[in-house]
Amino acid sequence: MTTEAETPRLTMSNIVKRFPGTVASDGAELSVRRGEVHCLLGENGAGKSTLMKILAGSYQPDEGEILLDGQRVVLNSPQAGLAAGIAVIYQELDLVPDLSVAQNLLLGHAPATGPIVRKQKRLELARAAITRVGGDFPVTATVRDLPIAAQQLTAIAKALTSDARVIVMDEPSATLGENDLLKVFEVIRSLVAEGRSIIYISHRMDEVMEIGDRATVLRDGRTVGVYDVARTGPEQLVAAMIGQERELVQSTERPRPEGEVLLEVERVRIPGVIDIAGIDVRAGEIVGLAGLGGAGRTTLLKSLFGDIKAARTVRLDGASLRVASPAAAVRAGLALVPESRKEQGLMLGLSVARNAAVTALGRPPWLLPRRIGKARTAPVLDDLGVRFASPDQPVGKLSGGNQQKVVLAKWITRGGVRVLLLDEPTRGLDVGAKADLYRQVRQLADDGVAVLLASSELNELTANADTIWVLHEGRNVAHFDPRTTPETTIAHTVITGVTP
Ligand SMILES: Nc1ncnc2c1ncn2[C@@H]1O[C@H](COP(=O)(O)OP(=O)(O)OP(=O)(O)O)[C@@H](O)[C@H]1O
Ligand SMILES: [Mg+2]
Structure with a gap:
């Protein structure tokens, strides 16, 4: 050599x-x-x-x-x-x-x-x-x-x-x-x-x-x-x-949620793109959306959030839900954590505390008294294990994964969220951070929030969702109870679009 x-x-x-x-x-x-x-x-x-x-x-x-x-x-x-x-x-x-x-x-x-x-x-x-x-x-x-x-x-x-x-x-x-x-x-x-x-x-x-x-x-x-x-x-x-000193939180078995149906997706259709019908989410339920890239998960979530135009028949608490824009969706109690960090609406030059508090008080962050912002956000940031030097640090200086956690913190601090839409929320998160995030999501569900969770990680869906819907080429083709269905069965449907 x-x-x-x-x-x-x-x-x-x-x-x-x-x-x-x-x-x-x-x-x-x-x-x-x-x-x-x-x-x-x-x-x-x-x-x-x-x-x-x-x-x-x-x-x-x-x-x-x-x-x-x-x-x-x-x-x-x-x-x-x-x-x-x-x-x-x-x-x-x-x-x-x-x-x-x-x-x-x-x-x-x-x-x-x-x-x-x-x-x-x-x-x-x-x-x-x-x-x-x-x-x-x-x-x-x-x-x-x-x-x-x-x-x-x-x-x-x-x-x-x-x-x-x-x-x-x-x-x-x-x-x-x-x-x-x-x-x-x-x-x-x-x-x-x-x-x-x-x-x-x-x-x-x-x-x-x-x-x-x-x-x-x-x-x-x-x-x-x-x-x-x-x-x-x-x-x-x-x-x-x-490191040796930290243990990963294992997902704990949750009782099957028995709340009323909160979100009814009777039909959401964009001709040639998606045609999704009959997905119900109960208060307290985590409904997983599985599928390959392009199956329509992001489009469905964005349509529900008023971010994409679609023909929608959707009800919230039995009443017709009309959301012409994301702002209207937020007023109706919806929250979306989008998949791309660029779209997550972080103001990179502003502090961690202000970013986390911005949706909470419904006013522009520069009008938000610092003290209030920090007091409201500190426990949430702590629960999610966001790592930063100080809450006054600009969010743009945080590591990528920690920016991702601040996006969820924003919605948690806000309170009043009834339907939480999550699109690939753990991309870029390390193993410990994933566990922290799902613990928070389960907590929100336990408090009565209806959660729609899109993920490409089937094991995360089976570990955390109460029901898993499989989307294939723009349609929802089958749903499974992850407690009783083997993951391989769900994976088969994700790929082929049919149940074995
Ligand atoms: N320009 C900066 N100013 C201040 N602190 C910074 C800056 N860039 C990084 N940091 C800090 O340095 C530490 C390491 O961050 P870094 O982005 O290298 O992490 P990472 O390993 O890439 O994490 P991730 O997996 O989340 O992307 C973090 O605490 C971060 O907040
Ligand atoms: Mg990084």
């Missing part, structure tokens, strides 16, 4: 990064080989994204050293990071929403003759890049108009247009559905076959097991272990992430 083969592609040693009130990186270590998929794991707020922003040159470390192919590098700007061959696909995609896919892909390095951009050439290059990641949407489309999964694929394609040695993917599965994720895995495999190195961040152990060669686990900004994935079980990785 030559020494060159043994020199790691990347070594980050003793990386320290302090923020006011937090040490986000506290001597973290990371070593990545060439041609390897290296997973970076840890709870929400463990310091994964921070470490990657340091690698990208977006943040400057207070201490520490970075070696690329054995050479010490100083990455003091994102340009320096790119020039060194590092491409990062961030958790919050950094595309320009008003530009086309092609413009975004080749931003700053469009093919040109002198000052004139060669538009035809740009389209060609862009098409090739999008095809490579398995996308089938037009490169002339404006990014803003694309579904979130297509935006994610665009961000990945963009990273590939620069000739990167190290490609970081920060939780792609938080926004991608199953099918798109499989495409991304194929891209990853072809990239490592070319000798490139991938750093892959995810909270889902099944993905780590499938795609990872090795994994580094971070806890509280420190590296607690490096594992060979093939020789390690998911339990061991989870134990390393959460």
